[in-house]
Amino acid sequence: MSGAEAKTPLIRFENVSYSYGDGPDAAPALDGVNLEIHAGEFIAVLGHNGCGKSTLAKLCNAVLTPSQGTVTVGGLSTADENSLLEIRRTVGMVFQNPDNQIVAAVVEEDVAFALENLGVKPEEIRERVDRALEAVNMSEYKLHAPHRLSGGQKQRISIAGILAMRPACIVLDEPTAMLDPRGRREVMETVHALNRETGMTVILITHHMNEAQAADRVLVMNRGKILLDDTPRRVFAEYDLLEKHALSVPQTVQLTHYAGLAPALDVRECAQTLYKWLMGEQPC
Amino acid sequence: MLKDITLGQFFPGNSPLHRMDPRFKIVLVMVYIVVLFVAKGIYAYALIAAFNALAMALSRIRVRLLLRGLRPMLFIVLFTAILNMIYVSGEHVLVSFWVITITWEGVYAAAYMVARIVLLISATLLLTYTTSPIMLTDAIERLLGPLKKIRVPVHEFAMMMTIALRFIPTLIEETDKIMSAQKARGADFESGNIFRRAKALVPLLIPLFVSAFRRADELALAMECRCYHGGEGRTRMRVLHAARIDFLALAVCAVWFGGVITLGILL
Amino acid sequence: MLKAEHLTYIYGAGTPFERRALDDISFSVQAGEIAGLIGHTGSGKSTLAQHLNALLKPLSGRVLLDGTDIWDKKDARNARFQVGLVFQYPEYQLFEETVYKDIAFGVKNKGVDEADGKRRQPTESELDISVYSAMDFVHLPRELADKSPFELSGGQKRRAAIAGVIAMMPKVLILDEPTAGLDPQGRREILGHIKAYRDATGASVVLISHSMDEVARLADSITVLSEGKTAMSGTPRAVFGRADELEALHLSVPAFTKVFRLLREMGVDIDDGCYTAEAAEAELLRVKSAVSRGAGEETC
Secondary structure, X not given: OOHHHHHOOOEEEEEEEEOOOOOOOOOOXXXXXXXXXXXXXXXXXXXOXXXXXXXXXXXXXXXXXXXXXXXXXXXXXXXXHHHHHHHHHHEEEEOOOHHHHOOOOOHHHHHHHHHHHOOOOHHHHHHHHHHHHHHOOOHHHOOOOHHHOOHHHHHHHHHHHHHOOOOOEEEEEOOOOOOOHHHHHHHHHHXXXXXXXXXXXXXXXXXXXXXXXXXXXXXXXXXXXXXXXXXXXXXXXXXXXXXXXXXXXXXXXXXXXXOOOOOOOOHHHHHHHHHHHHHOOOOO | OHHHOOOOOOOOOOOHHHHOOHHHXXXXXXXXXXXXXXXXXXXXXXXXXXXXXXXXXXXXXXHHHXXXXXXXXXHHHHHHHHHHHXXXXXXXXXXXXXXXXXXXXXXXXXXXXXXXXXXXXXXHHHHHHHOOHHHHHHHHHHHOHHHHHHOOOHHHHHHHHHHHHHHHHHHHHHHHHHHHHHHHOOOOOOOXXXXXXXXXXXXXXXXXXXXXXXXXXXXXXXXXXXXXXXXXXXXXXXXXXXXXHHHHHHHHHHHHHHHHHHHHHHO | OEEEEEEEEEEOOOOOOOXXXXXXXXXXXXXXXXXXXXXXXXXXXXXXHHHHOOOOOOOEEEEEEOOEEOOOOOOOHHHHHHEEEEOOOHHHHOOOOOHHHHHHHHHHHHOEEOOOOOEEOOOHHHHHHHHHHHHHHOOOOHHXXXXXXXXXXXXXXXXXXHHHHHOOXXXXXXXXXXXXXXXXXXXHHHXXXXXXXXXXXXXXXXXXXXXHHHHHHHOOEEEEEEOOEEEEEEOHHHHHOOHHHHHHOOOOOOHHHHHHHHHHHOOOOOXXXXXXXXXXXXXXXXXXXXXXXXXXXXXX
């Protein structure tokens, strides 16, 4: 990438702190975070409950505004009331509980919700809703009642509701925490396809280490600070540091660690590295 | 099981009545009710009944379903009928015993009353049977639209209806779940007198309310994230188009209702 | 201990939404055993759980507790105290003013059996013992007893709700997705508490989950359900040995198993029945030393 434009981050955190509650001794949920997120990145955010990762997510689209420091989205400060709608249509957000973010009693009406709020013309809403449902592979359910769908399907509807706004970035706050393995896979495949095919920036907050393996970049958070910020390979190479904070690592990484090797990110790679290691030439 | 309750009385279909613009349907039902109350005389009622039958035929809803919908009202119908028979006085005594006198006038009045109630209910049933709750909400919002000018919160009301329709099944499911969970800890919802049973509902209602508030909180956040900022500048995906058939229906009804009223005046 | 024979159950019989939730399922758990019950959403595992503690009455088949049919006696409700069931997301069922009262709810309903066969309310000191020991099992600090359950953190609420069932001292403890929505640390803790309860009381535990990794670590036996039928059952080793079938049922197989399986395909003599970290590490190092010993003999 070259030129100044390519380097302008989509989202920028400058020395951002955030505390819930007012008292001077309220522990900050986020503590002096600096962060740049660029268009097209797939970022996974890991950490324990209460490490500040949800707060980080909510600061990205002005659901929360920083107690200190500034967050800018496409150059607009989230503290500026006037850019609120612009910021929220740029950075969409999907939450954990699939039941509590679907507004309408018919799938397609729900997907249209954001566009109706933005005052888009009816014909265009129709077209964008259909596209969004296609993108999450849920077109055949467009006239269904949401409460009859599975958890994974509901989450995909929620994603479609955000996609319809055509945002530059989608933030997912533990979208798979309440799903079974099938639902989890459906949602993850959808999110990866979006990132790959449309270049959508993805910020995925998760507990599942294996969901972080396929990201471009992994942020590990601890007590409101960013502990690690690097490629998954390098983050998982910090085995001892992760262990110290009681963060589990993917099982493939565990295996390569037992062998004293660099982390492997998927099953096939892991098997191959281990094979070489097992069969490797041994000094006498 | 609570889960088995079906909500609303909408029967999906593709009849002319189903396809009719819901705004027209609502307006027509309202005019129909007014007409029903100003109508006089047996011919006027016959005409209304004929209209009702035609609408029913157009809806392709089985008569059995309509009768089933009428059943809960049976008591009220009988009650008013009996009251009318007893209290309407007249000259032509039919039977008289003890302090009760039933006159022909009373019987007429009772018959009119019954006809009126049955015709009223069947028409409103037809409206809800052929119009989905969402369409109804939509139509009501649009019909009441002009009231926004005098600061009636029409949009907010419609939004509340929409969310209620969405969450009622979810909350019913949840009630079911909490009930089972409390039963697993030995809660007894089935035995004891009324007072004990009411008390047994506490373990059910408190978690239900707590959960409803939590859901409301999360939903509000999700709505905000999808740029919800009230009804101002809002558009809708589904535009209600009044088609030629709707106006045709309106015209037919106008003539018909006109006929009913004229009959009432002439005869 | 607890045994289900040929259970069949249909939801919404006669309506358009009719669904056969259980189809001739048999299941049993021995005293002191931890049995895993696995299946994806809609496989019938939650319905089975509700049969095991008499919340649902089977259309056919029967549930035996210590050899007697739980529906035989007049009081099926009694079975619910013997077979404690912790529902999914149990923290949403808390309702009392204090944590203590909430945990005591089940104990009070259960009552105490007297020698003459009558049942009476537990005394205050009996309640104290039940409630506090339940709190200890789930590592809920006793000073929280007088707090409102709604003031607790998410993880604490979950533990308080589990304590509410443990306090009844059930002979069989069934937990439906006890770790759903928790972070890895919270998951480990809850599973530890459950194991501690089994170890201390000798109760049987039925652990319902869709996470294979989790069940694998604890369970002595595993039953896999699919579409209301038993798809597999046996020891964890035997079940994980059929990884392909598990994947076909949309269940996740531990990455350890997958990697070792690939290694086997490559010709490495490695045991692909490993499903816990410890076993996998030991097996890997065993194979390594075996291979290098073999290689050493050849080249030197």
